[in-house]
Amino acid sequence: MKIYSSDVEAVDALHLSYNRIREEIAQVIVGQDEVVKSVLISIFSNGHCLLVGVPGLAKTLLVQTVAEVLDLSYNRIQFTPDLMPSDILGSEILGEDRTFKFIRGPIFSNIILADEINRTPPKTQAALLEAMQEKVVTVSGETHRLPQPFFVLATQNPIEQEGTYPLPEAQLDRFMFNIFLTYPSFEEELQVVRNTTANRKVELKKLLNAAEISYFQQLVRNIPIADNVLEYAVSIAAKTRPGTATATDEINKFLSWGAGPRASQFLVLGAKCHAAISGKYSPDKEDVRAVAESILRHRIVRNYKAEAEGISTEMIISNLL
Template identity: 80%
Template sequence: MPFSNDIEAADALHESFTSIKKEISQIVIGQDEVIKSVLISIFSNGHCLLVGVPGLAKTLLVQTVASVLDLDFNRIQFTPDLMPSDIIGAEILGEDRHFKFIKGPVFSNIILADEINRTPPKTQAALLEAMQERSVTAAGHRHVLPNPFFVLATQNPIEQEGTYPLPEAQLDRFMFNILLGYPSFEDELSIVKNTTGNIQTPLRKIINAEQIQFFQKLIRAIPVTDNVLEYAVKLAAKTRPGTALSTAEVNSYVSWGAGPRASQFLVLGAKCHAAISGKYSPDIEDVQAVAEAILRHRIVRNYRAEAEGLSVEQIIRNLF
Protein backbone atom coordinates (compact mmCIF):
# COMPACT_ATOMS: atom_id res chain seq x y z
CA MET A 1 0.00 0.00 0.00
CA PRO A 2 1.67 3.25 -1.13
CA PHE A 3 1.94 5.81 1.69
CA SER A 4 4.41 8.66 1.85
CA ASN A 5 5.11 8.12 5.57
CA ASP A 6 4.10 6.12 8.64
CA ILE A 7 1.78 8.86 9.91
CA GLU A 8 -0.25 8.70 6.70
CA ALA A 9 -0.36 4.91 7.00
CA ALA A 10 -1.50 5.15 10.65
CA ASP A 11 -4.28 7.51 9.60
CA ALA A 12 -5.34 4.98 6.96
CA LEU A 13 -5.51 2.27 9.64
CA HIS A 14 -7.69 4.50 11.82
CA GLU A 15 -10.04 5.17 8.88
CA SER A 16 -10.17 1.49 7.90
CA PHE A 17 -10.97 0.45 11.46
CA THR A 18 -13.80 2.99 11.66
CA SER A 19 -15.27 1.76 8.36
CA ILE A 20 -14.97 -1.92 9.32
CA LYS A 21 -16.55 -1.38 12.74
CA LYS A 22 -19.42 0.61 11.21
CA GLU A 23 -20.06 -2.11 8.63
CA ILE A 24 -20.04 -4.95 11.18
CA SER A 25 -22.30 -2.98 13.54
CA GLN A 26 -25.04 -3.08 10.92
CA ILE A 27 -25.30 -6.84 11.46
CA VAL A 28 -23.99 -7.33 15.01
CA ILE A 29 -25.89 -4.86 17.18
CA GLY A 30 -24.93 -3.77 20.69
CA GLN A 31 -21.50 -5.42 20.83
CA ASP A 32 -19.28 -2.43 20.04
CA GLU A 33 -16.55 -3.23 22.57
CA VAL A 34 -16.48 -6.87 21.48
CA ILE A 35 -16.13 -5.88 17.82
CA LYS A 36 -13.35 -3.47 18.77
CA SER A 37 -11.45 -6.16 20.68
CA VAL A 38 -11.76 -8.70 17.85
CA LEU A 39 -10.42 -6.19 15.33
CA ILE A 40 -7.53 -5.22 17.65
CA SER A 41 -6.67 -8.91 17.89
CA ILE A 42 -6.72 -9.32 14.11
CA PHE A 43 -4.57 -6.26 13.42
CA SER A 44 -2.18 -7.47 16.15
CA ASN A 45 -2.01 -10.91 14.50
CA GLY A 46 -3.56 -12.62 17.54
CA HIS A 47 -6.36 -15.08 18.28
CA CYS A 48 -9.60 -14.56 20.23
CA LEU A 49 -11.66 -16.64 22.63
CA LEU A 50 -15.27 -15.45 22.77
CA VAL A 51 -17.14 -16.54 25.91
CA GLY A 52 -20.88 -16.02 26.24
CA VAL A 53 -24.23 -17.72 26.64
CA PRO A 54 -26.04 -18.99 23.50
CA GLY A 55 -27.75 -16.45 21.27
CA LEU A 56 -25.33 -13.53 21.69
CA ALA A 57 -24.22 -13.57 18.02
CA LYS A 58 -20.77 -15.06 18.59
CA THR A 59 -20.92 -17.11 15.40
CA LEU A 60 -22.58 -14.30 13.45
CA LEU A 61 -19.83 -11.90 14.55
CA VAL A 62 -17.06 -14.15 13.23
CA GLN A 63 -18.86 -14.74 9.91
CA THR A 64 -19.46 -11.01 9.50
CA VAL A 65 -15.84 -10.13 10.27
CA ALA A 66 -14.63 -12.64 7.66
CA SER A 67 -17.01 -11.18 5.06
CA VAL A 68 -16.12 -7.53 5.68
CA LEU A 69 -12.38 -8.30 5.66
CA ASP A 70 -12.71 -10.30 2.41
CA LEU A 71 -11.01 -13.38 3.89
CA ASP A 72 -11.56 -17.12 3.45
CA PHE A 73 -13.58 -18.55 6.32
CA ASN A 74 -14.13 -22.06 7.68
CA ARG A 75 -16.25 -23.16 10.61
CA ILE A 76 -15.26 -26.22 12.67
CA GLN A 77 -17.96 -27.52 15.02
CA PHE A 78 -16.09 -29.05 17.95
CA THR A 79 -17.73 -32.24 19.24
CA PRO A 80 -16.55 -35.06 21.56
CA ASP A 81 -15.89 -37.39 18.60
CA LEU A 82 -13.87 -34.88 16.55
CA MET A 83 -10.38 -36.15 15.66
CA PRO A 84 -7.19 -34.12 15.03
CA SER A 85 -7.22 -35.21 11.36
CA ASP A 86 -10.70 -33.69 11.03
CA ILE A 87 -9.05 -30.33 11.69
CA ILE A 88 -5.60 -30.37 10.11
CA GLY A 89 -6.16 -32.97 7.38
CA ALA A 90 -4.59 -36.36 6.69
CA GLU A 91 -2.37 -38.32 4.31
CA ILE A 92 -4.28 -40.69 2.04
CA LEU A 93 -3.18 -43.23 -0.53
CA GLY A 94 -3.93 -41.90 -3.99
CA GLU A 95 -4.79 -43.76 -7.18
CA ASP A 96 -1.13 -43.50 -8.23
CA ARG A 97 -0.16 -45.55 -5.14
CA HIS A 98 1.51 -42.50 -3.54
CA PHE A 99 0.46 -40.77 -0.36
CA LYS A 100 -0.84 -37.24 -0.67
CA PHE A 101 -1.93 -34.74 1.94
CA ILE A 102 -5.60 -33.68 1.94
CA LYS A 103 -5.91 -30.31 3.67
CA GLY A 104 -8.37 -29.97 6.53
CA PRO A 105 -10.60 -26.98 7.32
CA VAL A 106 -7.80 -25.28 9.29
CA PHE A 107 -6.36 -24.16 5.94
CA SER A 108 -8.24 -20.88 5.78
CA ASN A 109 -7.71 -17.26 6.83
CA ILE A 110 -10.30 -17.22 9.62
CA ILE A 111 -11.21 -20.34 11.59
CA LEU A 112 -14.31 -20.36 13.74
CA ALA A 113 -13.65 -22.99 16.41
CA ASP A 114 -17.24 -23.29 17.57
CA GLU A 115 -17.69 -24.54 21.17
CA ILE A 116 -14.00 -25.41 21.40
CA ASN A 117 -14.37 -26.86 24.91
CA ARG A 118 -16.65 -29.67 23.70
CA THR A 119 -13.77 -31.72 22.25
CA PRO A 120 -11.13 -33.74 24.16
CA PRO A 121 -7.63 -32.29 24.85
CA LYS A 122 -6.09 -34.49 22.13
CA THR A 123 -8.14 -32.72 19.47
CA GLN A 124 -7.79 -29.29 21.10
CA ALA A 125 -4.02 -29.78 20.89
CA ALA A 126 -4.27 -30.07 17.11
CA LEU A 127 -4.70 -26.29 17.05
CA LEU A 128 -1.62 -25.52 19.18
CA GLU A 129 0.95 -25.63 16.37
CA ALA A 130 -1.43 -23.89 13.98
CA MET A 131 -2.04 -20.99 16.39
CA GLN A 132 1.62 -20.51 17.33
CA GLU A 133 3.59 -21.46 14.21
CA ARG A 134 0.94 -20.80 11.53
CA SER A 135 1.64 -24.30 10.20
CA VAL A 136 0.66 -27.93 10.80
CA THR A 137 2.70 -31.12 10.69
CA ALA A 138 1.30 -34.33 9.23
CA ALA A 139 3.25 -37.53 8.60
CA GLY A 140 6.48 -35.66 9.33
CA HIS A 141 5.83 -32.94 6.74
CA ARG A 142 5.23 -29.29 7.63
CA HIS A 143 2.42 -27.50 5.81
CA VAL A 144 2.22 -23.71 5.99
CA LEU A 145 -1.17 -22.13 6.62
CA PRO A 146 -2.57 -19.17 4.64
CA ASN A 147 -1.55 -15.69 5.71
CA PRO A 148 -3.21 -13.97 7.53
CA PHE A 149 -4.46 -16.70 9.86
CA PHE A 150 -6.75 -16.23 12.88
CA VAL A 151 -8.56 -18.58 15.23
CA LEU A 152 -11.72 -17.12 16.73
CA ALA A 153 -13.06 -19.68 19.20
CA THR A 154 -16.38 -19.65 21.04
CA GLN A 155 -17.16 -21.15 24.42
CA ASN A 156 -20.40 -21.52 26.37
CA PRO A 157 -19.82 -20.74 30.09
CA ILE A 158 -23.04 -22.36 31.32
CA GLU A 159 -23.19 -25.98 30.20
CA GLN A 160 -20.29 -27.88 31.77
CA GLU A 161 -21.62 -31.40 31.15
CA GLY A 162 -19.75 -33.02 28.28
CA THR A 163 -17.09 -30.28 28.13
CA TYR A 164 -13.32 -30.36 28.55
CA PRO A 165 -11.56 -27.37 30.17
CA LEU A 166 -9.02 -25.77 27.86
CA PRO A 167 -5.42 -26.51 28.97
CA GLU A 168 -3.40 -23.51 30.15
CA ALA A 169 -1.06 -23.90 27.16
CA GLN A 170 -4.05 -23.64 24.83
CA LEU A 171 -5.52 -20.63 26.65
CA ASP A 172 -2.17 -18.83 26.54
CA ARG A 173 -2.21 -18.95 22.72
CA PHE A 174 -5.26 -16.69 22.69
CA MET A 175 -4.44 -13.00 22.78
CA PHE A 176 -7.89 -12.02 24.08
CA ASN A 177 -10.50 -13.71 26.23
CA ILE A 178 -13.60 -11.64 25.48
CA LEU A 179 -16.75 -11.90 27.58
CA LEU A 180 -20.03 -11.20 25.80
CA GLY A 181 -22.90 -9.84 27.87
CA TYR A 182 -26.61 -9.50 27.22
CA PRO A 183 -27.66 -6.56 24.99
CA SER A 184 -29.47 -3.56 26.43
CA PHE A 185 -33.25 -3.29 25.98
CA GLU A 186 -32.85 -0.80 23.11
CA ASP A 187 -30.24 -2.96 21.37
CA GLU A 188 -32.35 -6.10 21.74
CA LEU A 189 -35.30 -4.19 20.29
CA SER A 190 -33.18 -3.32 17.23
CA ILE A 191 -31.96 -6.92 16.94
CA VAL A 192 -35.47 -8.34 16.94
CA LYS A 193 -36.70 -5.69 14.51
CA ASN A 194 -33.86 -6.34 12.06
CA THR A 195 -33.99 -10.14 12.21
CA THR A 196 -37.72 -10.88 12.09
CA GLY A 197 -38.53 -9.20 8.79
CA ASN A 198 -37.45 -9.43 5.16
CA ILE A 199 -34.78 -6.74 5.42
CA GLN A 200 -31.32 -7.93 4.34
CA THR A 201 -28.33 -5.67 4.88
CA PRO A 202 -25.66 -6.08 2.17
CA LEU A 203 -22.08 -5.94 3.46
CA ARG A 204 -19.20 -4.14 1.77
CA LYS A 205 -15.73 -5.67 1.71
CA ILE A 206 -13.55 -2.99 3.31
CA ILE A 207 -10.00 -4.41 3.17
CA ASN A 208 -8.33 -7.57 1.93
CA ALA A 209 -5.64 -9.99 3.14
CA GLU A 210 -2.76 -7.95 1.68
CA GLN A 211 -3.91 -4.76 3.42
CA ILE A 212 -4.36 -6.59 6.74
CA GLN A 213 -0.77 -7.86 6.56
CA PHE A 214 0.43 -4.33 5.82
CA PHE A 215 -1.38 -2.97 8.88
CA GLN A 216 -0.03 -5.81 11.04
CA LYS A 217 3.53 -4.76 10.12
CA LEU A 218 2.61 -1.13 10.74
CA ILE A 219 1.41 -1.97 14.27
CA ARG A 220 4.75 -3.57 15.09
CA ALA A 221 6.58 -0.50 13.77
CA ILE A 222 4.74 1.90 16.10
CA PRO A 223 7.20 3.33 18.66
CA VAL A 224 6.63 2.78 22.40
CA THR A 225 8.16 4.94 25.11
CA ASP A 226 10.17 3.23 27.86
CA ASN A 227 7.69 4.13 30.61
CA VAL A 228 4.79 2.48 28.74
CA LEU A 229 6.91 -0.59 27.98
CA GLU A 230 7.93 -0.88 31.63
CA TYR A 231 4.33 -0.41 32.78
CA ALA A 232 3.12 -3.28 30.58
CA VAL A 233 5.86 -5.66 31.75
CA LYS A 234 5.36 -4.71 35.42
CA LEU A 235 1.60 -5.20 35.09
CA ALA A 236 2.12 -8.77 33.90
CA ALA A 237 4.81 -9.40 36.53
CA LYS A 238 2.53 -8.18 39.34
CA THR A 239 0.14 -11.06 38.64
CA ARG A 240 2.77 -13.68 39.63
CA PRO A 241 2.50 -14.63 43.30
CA GLY A 242 5.67 -14.90 45.36
CA THR A 243 7.74 -12.63 43.09
CA ALA A 244 9.40 -9.28 43.78
CA LEU A 245 6.65 -7.23 42.10
CA SER A 246 3.58 -9.17 43.27
CA THR A 247 1.10 -7.36 45.50
CA ALA A 248 -0.26 -8.63 48.83
CA GLU A 249 -3.62 -9.29 47.18
CA VAL A 250 -2.03 -11.39 44.42
CA ASN A 251 -0.02 -13.37 46.97
CA SER A 252 -3.21 -14.08 48.91
CA TYR A 253 -5.63 -14.87 46.09
CA VAL A 254 -3.70 -16.03 43.01
CA SER A 255 -2.20 -19.48 42.35
CA TRP A 256 -0.59 -18.72 38.99
CA GLY A 257 0.01 -15.48 37.12
CA ALA A 258 0.54 -14.40 33.54
CA GLY A 259 3.63 -15.40 31.58
CA PRO A 260 5.87 -13.34 29.25
CA ARG A 261 3.43 -13.78 26.34
CA ALA A 262 1.03 -11.55 28.26
CA SER A 263 3.61 -8.75 28.31
CA GLN A 264 4.08 -9.08 24.56
CA PHE A 265 0.32 -8.97 23.93
CA LEU A 266 -0.13 -6.00 26.29
CA VAL A 267 2.37 -3.95 24.24
CA LEU A 268 1.00 -5.08 20.85
CA GLY A 269 -2.58 -4.53 21.97
CA ALA A 270 -1.74 -1.07 23.33
CA LYS A 271 -0.07 -0.15 20.04
CA CYS A 272 -3.13 -1.19 18.04
CA HIS A 273 -5.55 0.45 20.50
CA ALA A 274 -3.64 3.71 20.12
CA ALA A 275 -3.57 3.48 16.32
CA ILE A 276 -7.30 2.84 15.92
CA SER A 277 -7.94 5.71 18.35
CA GLY A 278 -6.04 8.12 16.10
CA LYS A 279 -2.84 8.25 18.18
CA TYR A 280 0.67 7.61 16.89
CA SER A 281 2.11 6.07 20.05
CA PRO A 282 0.47 4.22 22.97
CA ASP A 283 0.25 5.50 26.53
CA ILE A 284 -0.53 3.78 29.82
CA GLU A 285 -4.30 4.19 29.24
CA ASP A 286 -3.97 2.10 26.06
CA VAL A 287 -2.31 -0.70 28.04
CA GLN A 288 -5.10 -0.58 30.63
CA ALA A 289 -7.76 -0.62 27.89
CA VAL A 290 -6.65 -4.06 26.66
CA ALA A 291 -5.36 -5.50 29.96
CA GLU A 292 -8.51 -7.25 31.22
CA ALA A 293 -9.12 -9.23 28.03
CA ILE A 294 -5.43 -10.20 27.85
CA LEU A 295 -4.91 -11.14 31.50
CA ARG A 296 -8.22 -12.70 32.60
CA HIS A 297 -7.47 -16.16 31.16
CA ARG A 298 -3.85 -16.10 32.35
CA ILE A 299 -4.55 -15.62 36.06
CA VAL A 300 -5.61 -18.64 38.11
CA ARG A 301 -7.41 -17.79 41.36
CA ASN A 302 -6.99 -19.98 44.43
CA TYR A 303 -9.76 -21.44 46.58
CA ARG A 304 -9.68 -18.46 48.93
CA ALA A 305 -10.48 -16.03 46.10
CA GLU A 306 -13.33 -18.21 44.89
CA ALA A 307 -14.72 -18.60 48.41
CA GLU A 308 -14.67 -14.83 48.97
CA GLY A 309 -16.14 -14.10 45.54
CA LEU A 310 -13.15 -12.12 44.29
CA SER A 311 -13.19 -12.10 40.48
CA VAL A 312 -10.18 -12.07 38.18
CA GLU A 313 -11.38 -8.73 36.78
CA GLN A 314 -11.31 -7.18 40.27
CA ILE A 315 -7.77 -8.42 40.83
CA ILE A 316 -6.65 -6.95 37.49
CA ARG A 317 -8.30 -3.57 38.13
CA ASN A 318 -6.66 -3.35 41.55
CA LEU A 319 -3.27 -3.74 39.84
CA PHE A 320 -3.86 -0.54 37.85
Protein backbone atom coordinates in the same frame (compact mmCIF):
# COMPACT_ATOMS: atom_id res chain seq x y z
CA MET B 1 -2.42 -2.40 -2.37
CA LYS B 2 -1.71 1.27 -1.73
CA ILE B 3 1.86 2.20 -0.82
CA TYR B 4 2.07 4.72 2.03
CA SER B 5 4.85 7.31 2.11
CA SER B 6 5.36 7.05 5.88
CA ASP B 7 4.23 5.13 8.96
CA VAL B 8 2.30 8.23 10.05
CA GLU B 9 0.24 8.12 6.86
CA ALA B 10 -0.23 4.36 7.30
CA VAL B 11 -1.48 4.79 10.89
CA ASP B 12 -3.98 7.39 9.63
CA ALA B 13 -5.12 4.86 7.01
CA LEU B 14 -5.52 2.14 9.66
CA HIS B 15 -7.55 4.51 11.86
CA LEU B 16 -9.81 5.39 8.92
CA SER B 17 -10.16 1.74 7.84
CA TYR B 18 -11.04 0.67 11.40
CA ASN B 19 -13.85 3.23 11.64
CA ARG B 20 -15.25 2.17 8.25
CA ILE B 21 -15.09 -1.50 9.26
CA ARG B 22 -16.90 -0.77 12.54
CA GLU B 23 -19.65 1.08 10.68
CA GLU B 24 -20.04 -1.74 8.16
CA ILE B 25 -20.18 -4.45 10.85
CA ALA B 26 -22.75 -2.39 12.80
CA GLN B 27 -25.21 -2.91 9.93
CA VAL B 28 -25.41 -6.57 10.98
CA ILE B 29 -24.15 -6.75 14.58
CA VAL B 30 -26.20 -4.61 16.97
CA GLY B 31 -24.29 -3.41 20.04
CA GLN B 32 -21.29 -5.48 21.25
CA ASP B 33 -19.05 -2.51 20.40
CA GLU B 34 -16.25 -3.53 22.77
CA VAL B 35 -16.35 -7.12 21.51
CA VAL B 36 -16.04 -6.00 17.89
CA LYS B 37 -13.22 -3.66 18.88
CA SER B 38 -11.31 -6.43 20.66
CA VAL B 39 -11.73 -8.85 17.74
CA LEU B 40 -10.39 -6.28 15.29
CA ILE B 41 -7.47 -5.42 17.59
CA SER B 42 -6.63 -9.13 17.72
CA ILE B 43 -6.66 -9.40 13.94
CA PHE B 44 -4.47 -6.33 13.41
CA SER B 45 -2.14 -7.55 16.18
CA ASN B 46 -1.92 -11.02 14.58
CA GLY B 47 -3.45 -12.71 17.64
CA HIS B 48 -6.34 -15.04 18.48
CA CYS B 49 -9.53 -14.61 20.50
CA LEU B 50 -11.50 -16.74 22.95
CA LEU B 51 -15.15 -15.68 23.17
CA VAL B 52 -17.10 -16.73 26.25
CA GLY B 53 -20.86 -16.27 26.17
CA VAL B 54 -24.19 -18.06 26.31
CA PRO B 55 -25.77 -19.28 23.05
CA GLY B 56 -27.62 -16.77 20.91
CA LEU B 57 -25.34 -13.75 21.33
CA ALA B 58 -24.32 -13.68 17.63
CA LYS B 59 -20.80 -15.06 18.07
CA THR B 60 -20.95 -17.01 14.80
CA LEU B 61 -22.61 -14.13 12.95
CA LEU B 62 -19.91 -11.76 14.20
CA VAL B 63 -17.10 -13.92 12.81
CA GLN B 64 -18.88 -14.41 9.48
CA THR B 65 -19.46 -10.66 9.20
CA VAL B 66 -15.85 -9.78 10.03
CA ALA B 67 -14.58 -12.31 7.47
CA GLU B 68 -16.88 -10.88 4.78
CA VAL B 69 -15.98 -7.25 5.42
CA LEU B 70 -12.25 -8.05 5.48
CA ASP B 71 -12.57 -10.26 2.36
CA LEU B 72 -10.99 -13.26 4.09
CA SER B 73 -11.71 -16.98 3.67
CA TYR B 74 -13.68 -18.43 6.60
CA ASN B 75 -14.45 -21.87 8.03
CA ARG B 76 -16.51 -22.91 11.03
CA ILE B 77 -15.49 -26.07 12.91
CA GLN B 78 -18.01 -27.49 15.37
CA PHE B 79 -16.02 -29.16 18.13
CA THR B 80 -17.59 -32.39 19.37
CA PRO B 81 -16.40 -35.30 21.57
CA ASP B 82 -15.75 -37.51 18.53
CA LEU B 83 -13.81 -34.91 16.51
CA MET B 84 -10.33 -36.14 15.51
CA PRO B 85 -7.22 -34.06 14.74
CA SER B 86 -7.36 -35.17 11.10
CA ASP B 87 -10.88 -33.73 10.86
CA ILE B 88 -9.32 -30.32 11.49
CA LEU B 89 -5.88 -30.51 9.92
CA GLY B 90 -6.50 -32.85 6.99
CA SER B 91 -5.07 -36.24 6.11
CA GLU B 92 -3.23 -38.17 3.44
CA ILE B 93 -5.11 -40.51 1.12
CA LEU B 94 -3.89 -43.01 -1.42
CA GLY B 95 -4.63 -41.72 -4.90
CA GLU B 96 -5.37 -43.58 -8.12
CA ASP B 97 -1.70 -43.30 -9.10
CA ARG B 98 -0.77 -45.23 -5.91
CA THR B 99 0.84 -42.17 -4.30
CA PHE B 100 -0.26 -40.42 -1.14
CA LYS B 101 -1.92 -37.05 -1.54
CA PHE B 102 -2.57 -34.54 1.28
CA ILE B 103 -6.19 -33.40 1.52
CA ARG B 104 -6.39 -30.12 3.40
CA GLY B 105 -8.72 -29.81 6.37
CA PRO B 106 -10.94 -26.85 7.24
CA ILE B 107 -8.13 -25.16 9.20
CA PHE B 108 -6.69 -23.94 5.88
CA SER B 109 -8.58 -20.64 5.92
CA ASN B 110 -7.80 -17.11 7.05
CA ILE B 111 -10.41 -17.08 9.82
CA ILE B 112 -11.38 -20.18 11.82
CA LEU B 113 -14.36 -20.27 14.14
CA ALA B 114 -13.62 -23.04 16.65
CA ASP B 115 -17.15 -23.41 18.01
CA GLU B 116 -17.39 -24.76 21.58
CA ILE B 117 -13.72 -25.66 21.66
CA ASN B 118 -14.05 -27.19 25.15
CA ARG B 119 -16.40 -29.91 23.85
CA THR B 120 -13.60 -31.90 22.23
CA PRO B 121 -10.89 -34.05 23.94
CA PRO B 122 -7.41 -32.63 24.66
CA LYS B 123 -5.83 -34.54 21.75
CA THR B 124 -7.96 -32.63 19.26
CA GLN B 125 -7.62 -29.34 21.15
CA ALA B 126 -3.85 -29.76 20.95
CA ALA B 127 -4.07 -30.06 17.16
CA LEU B 128 -4.72 -26.33 17.12
CA LEU B 129 -1.63 -25.44 19.17
CA GLU B 130 0.97 -25.65 16.40
CA ALA B 131 -1.36 -23.91 13.96
CA MET B 132 -2.07 -21.03 16.37
CA GLN B 133 1.53 -20.46 17.36
CA GLU B 134 3.60 -21.39 14.30
CA LYS B 135 0.95 -20.83 11.56
CA VAL B 136 1.86 -24.23 10.07
CA VAL B 137 0.42 -27.76 10.19
CA THR B 138 2.51 -30.93 10.28
CA VAL B 139 0.94 -34.13 8.91
CA SER B 140 2.93 -37.37 8.37
CA GLY B 141 6.17 -35.49 8.95
CA GLU B 142 5.45 -32.92 6.24
CA THR B 143 4.88 -29.25 7.10
CA HIS B 144 2.14 -27.28 5.37
CA ARG B 145 1.97 -23.50 5.69
CA LEU B 146 -1.39 -21.93 6.55
CA PRO B 147 -2.79 -19.00 4.56
CA GLN B 148 -1.94 -15.56 5.89
CA PRO B 149 -3.30 -13.79 7.79
CA PHE B 150 -4.48 -16.62 10.06
CA PHE B 151 -6.83 -16.00 12.96
CA VAL B 152 -8.60 -18.42 15.35
CA LEU B 153 -11.72 -17.30 17.17
CA ALA B 154 -12.84 -19.95 19.64
CA THR B 155 -16.09 -19.95 21.61
CA GLN B 156 -17.09 -21.43 24.95
CA ASN B 157 -20.43 -21.70 26.73
CA PRO B 158 -19.90 -20.67 30.40
CA ILE B 159 -23.10 -22.18 31.81
CA GLU B 160 -23.01 -25.78 30.63
CA GLN B 161 -19.90 -27.67 31.73
CA GLU B 162 -21.05 -31.31 31.63
CA GLY B 163 -19.07 -33.36 29.14
CA THR B 164 -16.52 -30.61 28.52
CA TYR B 165 -12.72 -30.62 28.52
CA PRO B 166 -11.34 -27.36 29.99
CA LEU B 167 -8.55 -25.85 27.91
CA PRO B 168 -5.11 -26.29 29.52
CA GLU B 169 -3.22 -23.15 30.52
CA ALA B 170 -0.67 -23.71 27.74
CA GLN B 171 -3.41 -23.44 25.13
CA LEU B 172 -5.27 -20.62 26.87
CA ASP B 173 -2.04 -18.64 26.79
CA ARG B 174 -2.06 -18.78 22.97
CA PHE B 175 -5.19 -16.60 22.90
CA MET B 176 -4.46 -12.89 22.95
CA PHE B 177 -7.90 -11.95 24.29
CA ASN B 178 -10.49 -13.68 26.44
CA ILE B 179 -13.67 -11.74 25.75
CA PHE B 180 -16.89 -12.04 27.75
CA LEU B 181 -20.11 -11.42 25.84
CA THR B 182 -23.02 -10.04 27.85
CA TYR B 183 -26.73 -9.84 27.11
CA PRO B 184 -27.82 -6.90 24.95
CA SER B 185 -29.69 -3.97 26.44
CA PHE B 186 -33.46 -3.79 25.94
CA GLU B 187 -33.11 -1.27 23.09
CA GLU B 188 -30.41 -3.35 21.39
CA GLU B 189 -32.45 -6.54 21.68
CA LEU B 190 -35.46 -4.69 20.28
CA GLN B 191 -33.42 -3.71 17.23
CA VAL B 192 -32.03 -7.26 16.85
CA VAL B 193 -35.52 -8.77 16.85
CA ARG B 194 -36.81 -6.11 14.44
CA ASN B 195 -33.95 -6.76 12.00
CA THR B 196 -34.02 -10.56 12.15
CA THR B 197 -37.78 -11.08 11.93
CA ALA B 198 -38.24 -8.99 8.79
CA ASN B 199 -37.26 -9.66 5.19
CA ARG B 200 -34.11 -7.54 5.50
CA LYS B 201 -30.93 -8.24 3.59
CA VAL B 202 -27.70 -6.29 4.05
CA GLU B 203 -25.08 -6.15 1.31
CA LEU B 204 -21.73 -5.72 3.03
CA LYS B 205 -18.79 -3.97 1.38
CA LYS B 206 -15.38 -5.62 1.30
CA LEU B 207 -13.18 -2.93 2.82
CA LEU B 208 -9.78 -4.65 3.11
CA ASN B 209 -8.03 -7.72 1.76
CA ALA B 210 -5.47 -10.22 3.07
CA ALA B 211 -2.46 -8.28 1.78
CA GLU B 212 -3.61 -5.02 3.39
CA ILE B 213 -4.31 -6.75 6.71
CA SER B 214 -0.85 -8.33 6.71
CA TYR B 215 0.61 -4.88 6.00
CA PHE B 216 -1.26 -3.34 8.94
CA GLN B 217 -0.16 -6.21 11.20
CA GLN B 218 3.46 -5.36 10.41
CA LEU B 219 2.71 -1.66 10.87
CA VAL B 220 1.42 -2.27 14.41
CA ARG B 221 4.74 -3.88 15.34
CA ASN B 222 6.63 -0.90 13.91
CA ILE B 223 4.75 1.66 16.03
CA PRO B 224 7.19 3.21 18.55
CA ILE B 225 6.48 2.96 22.28
CA ALA B 226 8.02 5.08 25.05
CA ASP B 227 10.20 3.28 27.59
CA ASN B 228 7.96 4.28 30.52
CA VAL B 229 4.88 2.80 28.78
CA LEU B 230 6.79 -0.39 27.94
CA GLU B 231 7.93 -0.69 31.55
CA TYR B 232 4.36 -0.05 32.74
CA ALA B 233 3.00 -2.91 30.59
CA VAL B 234 5.68 -5.34 31.78
CA SER B 235 5.21 -4.29 35.41
CA ILE B 236 1.47 -5.06 35.24
CA ALA B 237 2.16 -8.63 34.13
CA ALA B 238 4.98 -9.02 36.68
CA LYS B 239 2.79 -7.86 39.56
CA THR B 240 0.33 -10.72 38.95
CA ARG B 241 2.92 -13.33 40.00
CA PRO B 242 2.47 -14.32 43.66
CA GLY B 243 5.60 -14.77 45.73
CA THR B 244 7.68 -12.31 43.70
CA ALA B 245 9.14 -9.00 44.83
CA THR B 246 6.63 -6.91 42.86
CA ALA B 247 3.48 -8.82 43.88
CA THR B 248 0.99 -6.90 46.04
CA ASP B 249 -0.54 -8.27 49.23
CA GLU B 250 -3.80 -8.92 47.37
CA ILE B 251 -2.01 -10.90 44.65
CA ASN B 252 -0.22 -13.04 47.23
CA LYS B 253 -3.47 -13.60 49.09
CA PHE B 254 -5.80 -14.48 46.21
CA LEU B 255 -3.76 -15.87 43.28
CA SER B 256 -2.11 -19.25 42.77
CA TRP B 257 -0.44 -18.36 39.45
CA GLY B 258 0.21 -15.16 37.56
CA ALA B 259 0.62 -14.19 33.94
CA GLY B 260 3.71 -15.18 31.95
CA PRO B 261 5.88 -13.13 29.56
CA ARG B 262 3.41 -13.63 26.70
CA ALA B 263 1.01 -11.38 28.62
CA SER B 264 3.60 -8.58 28.54
CA GLN B 265 4.06 -9.05 24.79
CA PHE B 266 0.32 -8.93 24.14
CA LEU B 267 -0.13 -5.90 26.44
CA VAL B 268 2.39 -3.99 24.34
CA LEU B 269 1.04 -5.15 20.98
CA GLY B 270 -2.55 -4.55 22.07
CA ALA B 271 -1.69 -1.07 23.34
CA LYS B 272 0.06 -0.22 20.05
CA CYS B 273 -2.94 -1.36 18.02
CA HIS B 274 -5.43 0.36 20.35
CA ALA B 275 -3.50 3.60 19.92
CA ALA B 276 -3.38 3.25 16.12
CA ILE B 277 -7.10 2.61 15.67
CA SER B 278 -7.73 5.58 17.96
CA GLY B 279 -5.69 7.83 15.67
CA LYS B 280 -2.58 8.06 17.90
CA TYR B 281 0.95 7.46 16.67
CA SER B 282 2.30 5.99 19.91
CA PRO B 283 0.55 4.25 22.83
CA ASP B 284 0.30 5.61 26.36
CA LYS B 285 -0.65 3.99 29.66
CA GLU B 286 -4.36 4.43 28.92
CA ASP B 287 -3.98 2.20 25.86
CA VAL B 288 -2.33 -0.48 28.03
CA ARG B 289 -5.16 -0.29 30.56
CA ALA B 290 -7.76 -0.45 27.78
CA VAL B 291 -6.64 -3.95 26.72
CA ALA B 292 -5.36 -5.29 30.04
CA GLU B 293 -8.48 -7.02 31.39
CA SER B 294 -9.12 -9.18 28.32
CA ILE B 295 -5.43 -10.09 28.09
CA LEU B 296 -4.94 -10.97 31.77
CA ARG B 297 -8.33 -12.57 32.54
CA HIS B 298 -7.39 -16.07 31.37
CA ARG B 299 -3.76 -15.90 32.47
CA ILE B 300 -4.16 -15.55 36.22
CA VAL B 301 -5.46 -18.38 38.43
CA ARG B 302 -7.40 -17.62 41.61
CA ASN B 303 -6.89 -19.77 44.69
CA TYR B 304 -9.52 -21.31 46.93
CA LYS B 305 -9.54 -18.29 49.26
CA ALA B 306 -10.47 -15.93 46.40
CA GLU B 307 -13.29 -18.22 45.29
CA ALA B 308 -14.58 -18.63 48.86
CA GLU B 309 -14.65 -14.88 49.43
CA GLY B 310 -16.23 -14.13 46.03
CA ILE B 311 -13.20 -12.23 44.70
CA SER B 312 -13.47 -12.30 40.90
CA THR B 313 -10.64 -12.17 38.40
CA GLU B 314 -11.98 -8.85 37.14
CA MET B 315 -11.86 -7.34 40.65
CA ILE B 316 -8.23 -8.39 41.06
CA ILE B 317 -7.24 -6.94 37.68
CA SER B 318 -9.15 -3.71 38.37
CA ASN B 319 -7.36 -3.22 41.68
CA LEU B 320 -4.04 -4.00 40.04
CA LEU B 321 -4.58 -1.32 37.40
